[in-house]
């Protein structure tokens with residue numbers, strides 16, 4: 060079932076949580092809402108679920124306007140950030156809840172109910188925990204109970220608020236892969252909230268990056284990474300070198316404008332300098348698969364950061380104090396908040412000159 | 419209660435601990451234990467037969483019946499109100515919420531005598547509604563309805579006061595989850611809210627009940643002290659005492675004291691269950 | 703505050719309706735009657751009633767005994783809380799449960815029991831009168847009854863604060879060389895003051911209106927041992943509704959002023975605490 064949000068606005072008493080959201084989510088898609096804490100992700104998710112009602116704008120499911128419909132009528136599975144399990148009910152009863160509260164005629168019979176809950180517990184690999192209470196489960200297990208409970212009512216849409224937020228790193232990674240597999244099997248339209256870009260990239264078909272109640276960009280991980288729509292997106296998707304620069308028409312067709320170049324650390328190379336000038340290596344840290352190198356150019360306020368992969372580093376080791384010339388394999392240029400279209404290929408190899416003209 | 423690590427710095431030296439402990443225990447013995455023992459001592463001072471006869475007395479039995487009737491109306495009514503008020507105050511924000519909260523606390527600031535007085539002013543012989551009541555031959559003051567009203571007034575904060583902080587602390591996520599799973603208001607209340615607040619509710623109901631049965635001042639103003647008709651147990655105790663039937667008065671009083679003891683025991687039990695429930699929900 | 707046109711959870715209309723209807727009938731309507739009755743009195747007439755010598759004496763007894771009882775509990779309430787939280791002794795749980803007895807025991811029962819104990823032929827009264835102390839049927843008796851009913855307020859306000867007191871402050875004081883008494887006096891007690899004062903205010907407000915436990919032991923001599931609530935019932939017995947209402951207003955004003963002062967005090971301490979934390 061597709062979801063269309065148009066011009067959604069939501070204000071709390073003293074804060075604008077959503078400032079005009081337009082977003083279409085395709086049927087069967089797995090979409091991530093990515094953004095810093097407080098940018099309105101939870102509010103948007105709750106608006107889709109019918110737990111909040113927007114001040115302006117419309118919510119449509121498969122073209123049908125559901126803006127005024129309450130959560131009870133929307134058939135949406137919602138997984139709460141802190142799970143919101145019913146503490147007084149067993150795992151089995153938690154999962155069965157949505158089936159038991161159905162109207163008399165749609166309520167499944169006992170054998171049917173047990174079969175169905177059994178299947179779901181199988182799906183989330185918790186069959187042997189059916190008789191336990193939520194307090195007797197680990198965080199990851201509670202998370203899966205919450206998911207099974209939401210799936211039991213066969214929702215058209217599955218919404219997950221920071222589904223892995225409260226888990227430790229190992230469990231998180233496992234559960235993430237498991238959720239992706241699950242989605243590939245059941246194909247329910249899903250939206251999940253996260254502030255972790257790695258999580259969004261690994262799981263989602265598309266990612267909507269949010270900032271201050273607006274959507275900055277929607278797209279696949281590749282689009283976001285290679286063609287970020289704004290400096291905010293660029294900065295939010297991991298570490299980046301940010302260089303105020305002027306560029307010349309001979310490379311770009313644009314003359315001498317004030318631009319900002321964003322270069323990812325692993326798109327930056329440090330080549331040993333031949334002449335006696337360049338950036339001086341400040342620190343070299345071995346991170347295992349990669350080596351993190353920081354070098355300070357005398358004209359820059361902050362050091363440049365490069366990640367060399369191990370093989371490359373071993374072929375040409377660099378030590379502290381060495382003078383190097385930075386060169387970028389790829390960068391993204393912005394003029395103000397506007398990306399400079401398609402300059403990548405033509406300026407790709409000339410960071411050195413960019414640096415030279417930096418103000 | 420938390421077992422404190424007996425850090426040396428936190429332990430009072432014996433020359434301080436012993437006098438403080440003895441002083442505190444002496445005070446408890448004098449002001450709490452002695453009166454409690456005295457109630458039963460005086461009740462049985464003429465023997466068990468006299469005690470039983472005092473309770474079997476027709477007027478005493480009528481008083482017991484009336485008291486139970488009043489509690490049976492006031493406590494459920496206040497329980498329903500308390501749940502509604504707690505739900506309203508903890509789950510929605512709306513203009514006037516603060517005012518509602520202070521109104522709920524009001525009876526704690528009002529003398530029981532005044533609680534009775536306001537109903538006399540409304541329904542009494544010179545009251546605001548007196549002409550209408552006389553025309554329709556309805557009697558509220560010096561009759562059971564007045565006693566019920568006064569009791570409701572004095573006891574209505576107890577359930578709400580117990581539930582509001584509890585429900586505030588619990589939050590409403592489980593209720594929201596129930597709604598997204600398709601539960602209607604009734605199913606949500608019955609299957610999620612009630613189990614969540616169960617012990618807190620029990621606590622409030624116990625306190626409300628104890629006060630409803632024991633209320634004296636407010637009821638005394640509206641009752642008219644008609645033997646066998648409008649005398650509750652506390653009022654019957656007063657009458658017997660004033661008629662110098664001290665032992666009979668204490669016999670009826672001992673029933674009320676037993677109720678107080680049961681209330682304290684239940685309160686302890688419920689408090690213990692509540693602590694255990696919250697511990698189970700937030701395992702260390 | 704903005705009322706959203708829809709709420710995620712059900713029951714807003716229903717519970718709002720129930721609360722308004724209930725409070726309207728049980729509280730607002732009767733209080734309106736109180737206002738109506740007092741409005742029917744002229745200002746001069748009202749003043750004459752509330753400043754009659756008998757009324758003034760009743761306030762003196764009521765406020766005086768309530769304050770005295772509060773002072774007694776100001777000492778014993780925190781002491782009991784301290785002993786219950788910090789000391790381990792056999793029967794501690796029993797004593798802890800018993801603290802609530804004055805809440806649970808019907809006031810009339812407390813009244814006749816205290817009277818029987820402190821009357822001149824009672825076990826305590828006999829001993830006390832042998833030393834020239836007459837308690838029952840004097841303001842002293844009223845104070846004893848009020849000490850009984852208001853004790854739990856002080857203990858129960860101070861107890862949770864003591865339970866959550868971080869031990870490190872006391873430990874720090876000890877490492878700084880403070881003796882135990884100094885630590886209690888200069889470190890522990892100051893942190894308890896807000897709780898003690900709030901307990902005192904609650905106890906005082908309750909004591910002002912107390913009726914059942916007092917009237918038996920008071921003796922109820924006008925001008926000497928008659929409390930204001932009793933004066934109200936006395937006027938009611940003579941069908942002097944207006945007079946009763948006037949006295950009731952004075953008494954209510956006393957309770958409200960006490961609780962208002964308490965709220966202001968709490969506001970003040972919260973401010974100071976959070977300002978200190980910021």
Ligand SMILES: Nc1ncnc2c1ncn2[C@@H]1O[C@H](COP(=O)(O)OP(=O)(O)O)[C@@H](O)[C@H]1O
Nearest residue numbers: 071072074076095096097098099100101102103
């Ligand atoms: N109940 C609330 N009352 C007032 N403001 C709120 C409330 N909930 C959220 N906000 C504000 O709305 C904004 C968006 O919040 P939220 O949707 O929870 O963000 P996120 O989930 O992205 O962290 C934040 O600025 C937050 O402070």
Ligand SMILES: [Mg+2]
Nearest residue numbers: 097100101102
């Ligand atoms: Mg959030």
